[in-house]
Amino acid sequence: MKDRKKIVIVGAGFGGLQVIKSLANNKNYEIIVIDKRNHHLFQPLLYQVATAVLSPADIAIPSRSITTKYKNVKILLGEVTEINFDSQTVSFQNNVENYDYLILAIGAQTSYFGKKDWQKYTFGLKNLKDALAVRRQILYSFEQAELLGYTEKSKILMNYVIIGGGPTGVELAGSIAELSHTIIRKDFRNIDSGMAKVTLIEAGSRLLPAFSEKSSNFTKKQLENRGVEVILNSPVLDIKDSEVVLENRTIQSKTIIWAAGVEASSLAHKLSLNKDKSNRILVDEYCRIPNLKNVFAIGDVANFSVNRNKPLPGVSPVAMQQGRYVAKVIKLIDNQKQIQKFEYFDKGNMATIGRTDAVAEFGKMRLQGFLGWIGWLFVHLVYQVGFKNKMSTLISWTWSYLTFRAGSRLIQEDVEDLSVRS
Numbered sequence: 067m068k069d070r071k072k073i074v075i076v077g078a079g080f081g082g083l084q085v086i087k088s089l090a091n092n093k094n095y096e097i098i099v100i101d102k103r104n105h106h107l108f109q110p111l112l113y114q115v116a117t118a119v120l121s122p123a124d125i126a127i128p129s130r131s132i133t134t135k136y137k138n139v140k141i142l143l144g145e146v147t148e149i150n151f152d153s154q155t156v157s158f159q160n161n162v163e164n165y166d167y168l169i170l171a172i173g174a175q176t177s178y179f180g181k182k183d184w185q186k187y188t189f190g191l192k193n194l195k196d197a198l199a200v201r202r203q204i205l206y207s208f209e210q211a212e213l214l215g216y217t218e219k220s221k222i223l224m225n226y227v228i229i230g231g232g233p234t235g236v237e238l239a240g241s242i243a244e245l246s247h248t249i250i251r252k253d254f255r256n257i258d259s260g261m262a263k264v265t266l267i268e269a270g271s272r273l274l275p276a277f278s279e280k281s282s283n284f285t286k287k288q289l290e291n292r293g294v295e296v297i298l299n300s301p302v303l304d305i306k307d308s309e310v311v312l313e314n315r316t317i318q319s320k321t322i323i324w325a326a327g328v329e330a331s332s333l334a335h336k337l338s339l340n341k342d343k344s345n346r347i348l349v350d351e352y353c354r355i356p357n358l359k360n361v362f363a364i365g366d367v368a369n370f371s372v373n374r375n376k377p378l379p380g381v382s383p384v385a386m387q388q389g390r391y392v393a394k395v396i397k398l399i400d401n402q403k404q405i406q407k408f409e410y411f412d413k414g415n416m417a418t419i420g421r422t423d424a425v426a427e428f429g430k431m432r433l434q435g436f437l438g439w440i441g442w443l444f445v446h447l448v449y450q451v452g453f454k455n456k457m458s459t460l461i462s463w464t465w466s467y468l469t470f471r472a473g474s475r476l477i478q479e480d481v482e483d484l485s486v487r488s
Contacts, residue, residue: 070138071400074098074156074165076146076333078106078129080382081365082171083451084389090136094400097138098163100156102145103193104128106451110382111459112191113234116200117241118472124459126194127452146172146333151358167360167396170334170347171389174366174380177329177344184305188324191234198478203321204242205477208250208259215256224262225319227310229302230326231268232275233417236285238323239266240420243292249472264294265317267310269301269326274425276379277415281425284434288419302326328380330367342369346377351407352395353388362395364388370408382449383413418442421467 071094075082078101089095108125115122133139144159149168156163176190189200204226211220226242228235246262253259266273266289272282273289273296286296297312304311308320330345339355340348346369347355353370355361365385371377378384391408398405414428416438424438433441443463450456466472 070094070096071166071396072096072098072164073167073169073396074100074163075169075171076100076156077171077173077365077367078103078132078141079109079171079173079365079385081385081389082169083132084386085169085171085364085393086133086136086139088390088393089138089396090133091138092397093138095138095396096140097136098140098142098165099129099133100142100144100146100158100163101129102143104130104141104143105194106132107194108450108455109192110446110449112194112197113237113241115194115197115474116191116204116238117245118201118205118475119241119466120459120462121474122194122198124455124462125450127455132451149337151361154360165360168362169392170361170363170367171365171385172331172333172367174328175331176324177327178324179327181305184324187305187307188229188322190324191238192328200321200323201474202477204245205475207321208246208254208257208262209477211257212254213256220257221261221263222308222318223320224257224259225265225317226262226321226323227265227267227317227319228323228325229267229310230324231266231270231273231296231298232325233415235266235268235323235325236273236289236417236419238325239264239289239294239296240292240418240423243289243294244420245472247293248470250475265297265319266294267297267300267302267312269299271299273298274415274417277417277425277427278432281427281432281434285417285419285425288423292420328366334367342377344369352405353392353408362392364392370410372407378410384410387411416442416445 073095078099105126105128111125114120129141146158148157154165176192178184190196207223211223214220228239243264247260251260273285274282300312310317334345347363349363349368349370350356351372353362353364366380369377395405416426418424422436422439424442426433426438426441
C-alpha cells in the first residue's frame with residue numbers, strides 16, 4: 067500500500083467526479099479531493115433554483131456522501147491558495163499535500179470582460195449562493211411592488227433584465243416570464259405580476275449561437291410568445307445602479323442578471339501557466355499542461371483547442387469525458403502502455419425555453435417544442451447525481467407541471483451576503 071500513487075484532484079465538479087468514479091477503490095491509487103465547497107453541484111439546473119422551481123438540495127449533493135464507499139478517496143474541504151509544480155505540492159487552509167499526479171478541475175466564474183465595476187450592479191449565476199441571491203431578489207421585488215401598488219417604482223421593480231443570449235440567459239428569461247405571468251399571478255392583490263417585463267439582451271445577431279439558426283429562431287419566437295422582449299445586436303455599453311445602457315436606449319431595472327460570459331476560476335489567475343484571454347489553461351492533446359507531464363487540467367478551466375478551430379465549449383459533457391479520459395491515461399502511464407489523444411464525442415446541445423418547449427440538437431437530429439422538452443427532461447434526470455436528487459427533482463417537476471405552481475418560493479433572510487436591491 068505504501069507504493070500507491072497519490073492523485074490530488076482540485077475540484078469536485080463534473081470532471082473531478084468522473085476521475086473519482088473511474089479510479090474508485092483502485093488499490094494502486096490514493097485520491098485526495100480538495101474543494102472549497104462540500105457539495106457537488108448540478109449547475110445546469112441552477113436557474114430553476116433561482117426561479118423557485120427547485121430547492122438547493124434538489125441539485126446539490128454532499129461530496130462525502132458520493133464517496134462514502136470509495137475507500138481510497140479522501141475529501142478535504144478547503145480553498146487551494148498555491149501550487150508548487152517543482153516540489154509537487156498543493157497548499158490550502160494552512161495544509162500542504164504532495165502529489166504524484168495533479169488534476170485541476172476548478173471550473174469557471176462569471177466574466178465581465180474587463181468591466182469589473184459592473185459586478186456590483188448585477189447578479190451572476192455560477193453557484194448556489196448566486197442562485198439564492200437571484201431568487202431572493204426576484205421574490206422580494208414582487209413583495210415590494212405589492213406594498214407600493216401601481217407606481218413608477220413598482221414598474222422598475224418588476225422589470226427583469228438578463229444579459230446574454232446563451233442557454234443560461236434563455237432558460238432564465240423563459241422561467242422568470244413563466245413565474246411572473248402564470249405561476250404567481252393570482253397571489254397578489256395590489257399588483258398584477260403578469261405586468262412584469264422580462265428583457266433578454268444579446269450582443270450577437272441571434273440567440274443560442276452554438277445551435278442551428280432554425281433552433282435560434284424558434285427559441286426567439288417562443289420567448290416572445292411568453293412575453294419576453296428579445297433585443298439582438300445590442301452590446302451593453304454601460305451598467306449603472308439600476309440601469310442598463312444600450313446604444314439606442316437605457317433600461318431601468320433593479321434586477322439585472324449577467325449571463326454573458328465566463329472565465330477560469332480565481333485559482334487559475336494565480337498560476338504561472340500559459341493561458342488564453344479568459345485565463346483558461348492551455349493543455350495539449352492529452353489534457354496535460356505542456357512541460358508538466360503529471361499535471362492535467364479538465365473542464366471549464368482548460369482550453370483544449372488542439373487541431374480545432376476553437377476550444378471545446380465549457381459544458382458538462384466535455385468535463386465528464388475529459389475526467390474519464392484522464393483517469394484512463396494515468397492507468398496507462400503507470401502500466402507503461404501507449405496513450406491515445408483525447409477525442410471529444412459531441413452529444414449535442416439542449417436548452418429549455420419554458421413549460422413544454424425546448425430545443426435539442428443531436429448530430430443531424432433537431433427536436434423542438436414538446437419533443438425537445440421531453441428530451442431535455444430525460445437527459446437532465448439521467449445526469450443528476452444521486453437517487454434522492456433524481457426523485458426529488460422529478461417530483462418537483464411533476465407537481466409544478468400539473469399545478470402551475472413553484473414550490474420553493476422562500477425568501478431567506480438568514481443567508482449571509484445575499485443582497486437585495488430595492
